[in-house]
Amino acid sequence: MFNNLSDKLDKALHVLKGHGKITEVNVAETLKEVRRALLDADVNFKIAKEFTVRVKEKALGQNVLTTLNPGQLMVKLVKDELAELMGGETAGVNLTGTPTVILMAGLQGSGKTTFSGKLANYLKTKKNKQVLLVGADVYRPAAINQLQVVGEQIGIEVYAEVENKNPVEIAQNAIAHAKANGKNTVIIDTAGRLAIDEALMTEISNIHKAVNPQETLFVVDSMTGQDAVNTAKAFNDLLNFDGVVLTKLDGDTRGGAALTIKSVVNKPIKFIGTGEKMEAIDVFYPERMADRILGMGDVVSLVERAQEQYDEEEARKLQKKIAKDQFGFDDFLNQIQQIKKMGNMKDLVGMIPGAGKALKDVDIDDDAFKGIEAIIKSMTPLERTEPKVINASRKKRIAKGSGTSITEVNQLLKQFFQMSKMMKMMQGGGSRKMMQMMQGMKGGMPRM
Known part of the structure; x- marks a missing residue:
């Protein structure tokens, strides 16, 4: 980034x-x-x-x-x-209205449909909203199907009228459907074009007037740089939208859109897309982004992501296992899954002060734990529970089953035993102590 x-x-x-x-x-x-x-x-x-x-x-x-x-x-x-x-203050999303109507606008290829799904998932899981996704793109054949696939993936209903070619009617009918079915948030995915044209602008304007949304978000592909800023200005002149969404920030973007869009359209960046997964959505914090651009990391966001995955009951169980020296590879595998849920690895590394710069030429992808997971899954239940029983013949079998070498198996075992020893030394707090320490960092981070 x-x-x-x-x-x-x-x-x-x-x-x-x-x-x-x-x-x-x-x-x-x-x-x-x-x-x-x-x-x-x-x-x-x-x-x-x-x-x-x-x-x-x-x-x-x-x-x-x-x-x-x-x-x-x-x-x-x-x-x-x-x-x-980049805006100074963080801008929230307006969730008033019964239902709240959020209109998504942008050019084709900006990631609008995917981000509609991400936003729906965010509002469902973080804000406890009952969300309805609406397919109002009547031109792109795969648009409604794409939205339905996304909706099924995140467990959110998608409203679509395949035979109806009037997006204004579809949007209005969807809001009526939401009211009748207990949905308090409606996200309308509209059609995009390859370029700004009169038909597109007229259509999005008509939808905007008909549904009077509480929030109109303009989705920008940050890879397009200054062109994205010019497009945003044209849409803002027509819609007077409420905020900007920057997608594909995990790509090799130069950053021009993120840095200048606020000063050109005088509208805040509200969300950013940081990956392909439905969870890869972040509220935009200008100060935190400035820290990351200057290589200072973003510990606060890293801690927040860790807290989202932190389960106190699981932590207590884990603490007891560590105290009884019963921490095994199943527990280790579970910890890996929690880390993976926090986001893509390169993004997480970029949040650690200095780490992004130190590892800038290292290819860190979401398969970083693939080899470790393969080794653990090639172990028997006994070997996972009692790693000390793993002898030379067992190592050979595990290496063959996981498609790795005996050296890699030995390396994992060594790291596992070192980590177990360190966790044992931390007893008296264990995982909870570590999380409390992170929470303390969040509350009292030193400021430049």
Whole structure:
């Protein structure tokens, strides 16, 4: 996420992070490089220039040249300005209305249908909403089928009228259906086009007027950079939408859309899509994103994701097993499943301060645990419960069954026993103690 921009900003600020003499000249040179980094990220020239002018004014106003840590102060000023550029404050979604109607708009290929499903899943699981998905794309043959597949995957009803080619009628009928069937939230997936055209704009405008949604979200493919910003402006002029959704942020995106869309349309980014899974949706926090762009990680979001998967009852059972030295490979496998539910691995690593930069050239995918899982699943129930019984002949059988080598089996066993020993040493708190420590970090994270 924003790897190229992060690298270039890090290089630009590197001189000022050191202990060399800080002068007005090298501050100006640094900000010139910052501007270049923003331009390379597909940020509009005017916005990039205004950004560096504001940072310079604040730097000189705070006597950055004479402060004890001028480099750190400059990094803070750039971070604060990045957060402000992306909106400053986090914007929530409006869930008033009976039912709440959320209208999704955007060009074809922006990820609108998939994100409609992600948002429905988010509102169902995080906000306890009864959601109805509505297929109002009457042009793309696979659109309704795609939405139905998504709905089945997340256990949410999809309203569709295959024979009806009037999207306004479909939207109105869907809202009536929601009222009659106890659904308090309606998400309408509308048609997109390959480019902005009069027919598309007229249609989305007619739907908007007919259903009067509480929330209109414009979905943007962040891979399209500045083009996405221009498209957003055209839609906003017509719909006056409430917020922006940035999809495909897990791709090799330059970041121009995320950085500038707020300043162009004056509407907040509300959500981001960070992967293919239905759980890969995050509320957009400008300050946290600024931290990640500057390589500072995002521990708060990492802790929040961990807390979502944290089960106190399971933690108590696990603690008892550790105390009795009964922690086995089934428990280990369960812990792996909990980690995988937190999101894609590369995104999680990027949340750890410094780790994203250190592992930027390492390919971390969602199959990172595949070999470990294969080894564990090739063990017998006895071997999983009593790992100490695994001798040379058993290792050979496990390696053959999992398609791995004896060396890899030995390595996993060594790591497992080391981890078990460490967990035993942590007794008196165990997993709960670790989570309490993480919660403490969340509540009192040091600020730049």
